[in-house]
Amino acid sequence: MASAVAAAATPDGAGGWWVVVQVACLGAAVVGLRRHRPAPAVAYWLLVAGVAASALTTAVRTAVPRPAPAVEVGYLLCYPLTGVALWLLARRLRPWSSTRLLDAAIALIGLAQLAWAFVLYPLASRAGLGEATTAGIIALAVCDLLVVTLLLRVAFAVRPGVAAGLLLSSTAALVLTDAGHVIMYVWGRGHAVASPVTSAGWLTWSLLLAAACLHPGIRDVGERPRTGDESATPVAGFIALAVLGPAVLVAAIGIRHGAAAVAHAAVPAALTAALMVTMVLRLGRALRERTSLQRELAFRAQHDVLTGLANREEFRLRLQAGIDALGGAAGPGIGLLIMDLDGFKDVNDTLGHPAGDALLLQAGERLRAAAGSGDLVARLGGDEFAVVSPRLDSLDELADRCVADLARPYRVDGREVHLTASAGVYRGVPASTGEALQNADLALYAAKEAGRNRAERYDPRLRAAHVAHAVLADQLRAAVDGGSGFAVHYQPVVDVHTGRVAAVEALLRFTAPDGAAVSPVRFVPVAEETGLICRLGAWVLERACTDARAWHASHGISVTVNVSGRQLRDPRFADDVLATLKRTGLPGAALVLEITETVLVTATVEETEAVSRRLARLRAHGVRIAIDDFGTGYSSLAYLRTLPIDVLKIDRAFVSRVADRQEKALFRAVVELARSMYLQPVAEGVETGEQAAALRELDCGFAQGFLFARPMPADALRAHLATQLTVAA
Structure with a gap:
C-alpha cells in the first residue's frame, strides 16, 4: 500500500473506524464464500487474505504509537496475494499459453512506460527522499504493473455479470488508489490532499470485494465463457499501447531539454523497442497459429478425424475424378471396394464407444497397409470403409486380403476381440458416384447374405433382385395400409x-x-x-x-x-x-x-x-x-x-x-x-x-x-x- 511510503496517510483518529469497516467487510466476504463456494476457491480466499493483511497492519499502526517500519510491509503483502489470486483465476478462465503470455508482456511494457514517465523518473529526479521510501515506491509501482496486467487478463476472459464487475472493480479500486496516492506523493502534493481521497479508495476496495463474494453470481465468475475469441486481446488495445511509447518519448523531449531530456527519453525508447519486439513476436505467433489452423481445417475437410483416412467427401471427389477421367469410354473402368465389420455394434454395446474407436483405428491401419500406393482408403462412417483402386486386375485379391486382415484378432482394452468383415467389389464404368456406390453396396449385401466374412463381386443380377425386393416392399406396404392382397x-x-x-x-x-x-x-x-x-x-x-x-x-x-x-x-x-x-x-x-x-x-x-x-x-x-x-x-x-x-x-x-x-x-x-x-x-x-x-x-x-x-x-x-x-x- 502507499502507506508503506507515507506512514501518516491515514489519520490516527480514523484508524480504529477503518479497522472496524474492514473487519466487517472481511466477515461478509467469508460468509459469501462459504455460502456460494466459487471456484477456484484458493483465488478468492487469497483476495480476502489481502484485505485481512491490510486490516491487521492498520490495527497495529493504530494500537502502537510508533510501530517499527517493518510493520508497513504488511500493506505490501496485499499485492502478491492479489496477484496470485488473479493468476489462478485467469488460468482457470483460459489456460496460459505462449500467445497469452505475449499479450500480458505487451500490456506490461505499455504500462511500464506510464510508470516511468509519471512515477519512476520524477522519483529519481526528486531530492530528499530516503532509500527506504524510494525502494518502497519502486516496489509498489512494480506490483501495480503486475496486478494491472493480470487484472486486464481476467477482464478479457471473464463472463460479464454483476459479481464479475464488483470483483474487477474491487481490484481496480486498490490499484488506482495506490497509483494516485504515489503520483501525488512523488510530485510533491503532500498528504493533506491524498489522505481523505485515498482512504475512501482503500475502503472501497474492501467493500466491493465483500459485495462480490456475497453476490450469487460469484459462482459463475470462474466458469469459462461459452463463446468468444480465444486470442482475447483487442486490436484497439494493441494500437493504443503501440502509440503510447512514442507519445511518452516525444513528450519527454518536448518538456525537458539537454542531458535531462536524453536521460528521460532513454528508458521510454528502450521500452518502446521492447514493445515493438514483443508485438512482432505476437504477430508472428498469430500468423503461425493461423497457418496451423488453416492446415488443420484443410486436413479435417479431407480426412476422417478418428482414423486419419480420407473422409466421405474426399472419397466422393476422388471417385468422381476417376469417373470423369474415363469420359464414358468403354474400358476397364474403376475399381471400388465397400466393406464393413460384421458385429461391430456388439463391441460398442459391450465394451463401450472408446473401445470401438480403438478397434476402428486398428482396422484403418490394416486397410492402409493392405492397399497399394495408388489406392485411396477412406472411412465412410461408423464401421464402413472404402478403397478406390486403379489396379483392376488385382481387385479381387485386394478385397480378399482386406477381408482376411480385418478378420485377425484385435487387442482392445487388454482383451482380444474377434470380428469378421464383409466386402462388396465393383469394377466398371459407372455413370455417377451414386451408381458406383450402389453397385458396391449391393455386392456387400450379397456377401452378408452369403454368410459374411467374405467378398462378393457385383453382378447385374444383384440389381435386378434389389429392384424386385424394393418393388415387393412397396407392394407389401400398400397392401398392409389398404387392407387388401392378403x-x-x-x-x-x-x-x-x-x-x-x-x-x-x-x-x-x-x-x-x-x-x-x-x-x-x-x-x-x-x-x-x-x-x-x-x-x-x-x-x-x-x-x-x-x-x-x-x-x-x-x-x-x-x-x-x-x-x-x-x-x-x-x-x-x-x-x-x-x-x-x-x-x-x-x-x-x-x-x-x-x-x-x-x-x-x-x-x-x-x-x-x-x-x-x-x-x-x-x-x-x-x-x-x-x-x-x-x-x-x-x-x-x-x-x-x-x-x-x-x-x-x-x-x-x-x-x-x-x-x-x-x-x-x-x-x-x-x-x-x-x-x-x-x-x-x-x-x-x-x-x-x-x-x-x-x-x-x-x-x-x-x-x-x-x-x-x-x-x-x-x-x-x-x-x-x-x-x-x-x-x-
Whole structure:
C-alpha cells in the first residue's frame, strides 16, 4: 500500500473506524464464500487474505504509537496475494499459453512506460527522499504493473455479470488508489490532499470485494465463457499501447531539454523497442497459429478425424475424378471396394464407444497397409470403409486380403476381440458416384447374405433382385395400409392313424397387384426387414382366431398361428394375444403359437428370458406353444428343457427320409425325445403313403402335408370338415 511510503496517510483518529469497516467487510466476504463456494476457491480466499493483511497492519499502526517500519510491509503483502489470486483465476478462465503470455508482456511494457514517465523518473529526479521510501515506491509501482496486467487478463476472459464487475472493480479500486496516492506523493502534493481521497479508495476496495463474494453470481465468475475469441486481446488495445511509447518519448523531449531530456527519453525508447519486439513476436505467433489452423481445417475437410483416412467427401471427389477421367469410354473402368465389420455394434454395446474407436483405428491401419500406393482408403462412417483402386486386375485379391486382415484378432482394452468383415467389389464404368456406390453396396449385401466374412463381386443380377425386393416392399406396404392382397389359408394337421383333422395351421398368402401369387419364402423376409411383420402377424392372429371359433365349437380342433421374432420381443405381445382371444371368443386352449428355433438361438440371454416369461403367461391362460422346424441344425435341446413348450413340429428334412432304415432310427429317437419331455410330436411335409406308414409304425401321432391336404381358404376348409363329418357318420 502507499502507506508503506507515507506512514501518516491515514489519520490516527480514523484508524480504529477503518479497522472496524474492514473487519466487517472481511466477515461478509467469508460468509459469501462459504455460502456460494466459487471456484477456484484458493483465488478468492487469497483476495480476502489481502484485505485481512491490510486490516491487521492498520490495527497495529493504530494500537502502537510508533510501530517499527517493518510493520508497513504488511500493506505490501496485499499485492502478491492479489496477484496470485488473479493468476489462478485467469488460468482457470483460459489456460496460459505462449500467445497469452505475449499479450500480458505487451500490456506490461505499455504500462511500464506510464510508470516511468509519471512515477519512476520524477522519483529519481526528486531530492530528499530516503532509500527506504524510494525502494518502497519502486516496489509498489512494480506490483501495480503486475496486478494491472493480470487484472486486464481476467477482464478479457471473464463472463460479464454483476459479481464479475464488483470483483474487477474491487481490484481496480486498490490499484488506482495506490497509483494516485504515489503520483501525488512523488510530485510533491503532500498528504493533506491524498489522505481523505485515498482512504475512501482503500475502503472501497474492501467493500466491493465483500459485495462480490456475497453476490450469487460469484459462482459463475470462474466458469469459462461459452463463446468468444480465444486470442482475447483487442486490436484497439494493441494500437493504443503501440502509440503510447512514442507519445511518452516525444513528450519527454518536448518538456525537458539537454542531458535531462536524453536521460528521460532513454528508458521510454528502450521500452518502446521492447514493445515493438514483443508485438512482432505476437504477430508472428498469430500468423503461425493461423497457418496451423488453416492446415488443420484443410486436413479435417479431407480426412476422417478418428482414423486419419480420407473422409466421405474426399472419397466422393476422388471417385468422381476417376469417373470423369474415363469420359464414358468403354474400358476397364474403376475399381471400388465397400466393406464393413460384421458385429461391430456388439463391441460398442459391450465394451463401450472408446473401445470401438480403438478397434476402428486398428482396422484403418490394416486397410492402409493392405492397399497399394495408388489406392485411396477412406472411412465412410461408423464401421464402413472404402478403397478406390486403379489396379483392376488385382481387385479381387485386394478385397480378399482386406477381408482376411480385418478378420485377425484385435487387442482392445487388454482383451482380444474377434470380428469378421464383409466386402462388396465393383469394377466398371459407372455413370455417377451414386451408381458406383450402389453397385458396391449391393455386392456387400450379397456377401452378408452369403454368410459374411467374405467378398462378393457385383453382378447385374444383384440389381435386378434389389429392384424386385424394393418393388415387393412397396407392394407389401400398400397392401398392409389398404387392407387388401392378403389372405389366410389353413392346412389341416391330422391324426395319422384315423385321418381325422385335429388342428389347422394358419398360413399367410399374398397376391401382388398384377394377380400373381407371391411365395411366403419371398415376401415374409421382406416383411421382416421392413418391420411390417408385426402388423401382419396381428392381422393373421385376429383372422385365424375369428375363423377357428366355429371350428373349435363344432369339431374341437385348434388353430396354430406362426409368430415372428419381432412379435415375441414386443413387451406387449402377451397382452395383445389375450385381448385378441377375448375379442374373438376363442378359448385359449384352442390356440397354438408356433415359433421357430432360429428365433430362440439368435436371441440374447436377456431376450430369451423375457420371451420365456411372456410365453409362460400365455400358457397359464391355456395357450399352447409349438417349436417349428425342429432339427434344422440349431442347438435347441436346452430350450426344450427350459422354455414352456407343448408341441414339437419335426422338420420335413427328417420326414422325407423316414422310410430309410437308418433315418428311421434317428426319427424314432426324436419322437422318443419329445415323448420323454411330455411334448406332442407333429411331422411336417408328409407327401407319400410310405412316409405316412412309417409315421404310424413309429407312433408319431400327428402330421401335416400335401398327402393329407394342401393349404386352403376358410370356406374350403369348412367344406372339408363337413365332408369329414359325413364320412364319419
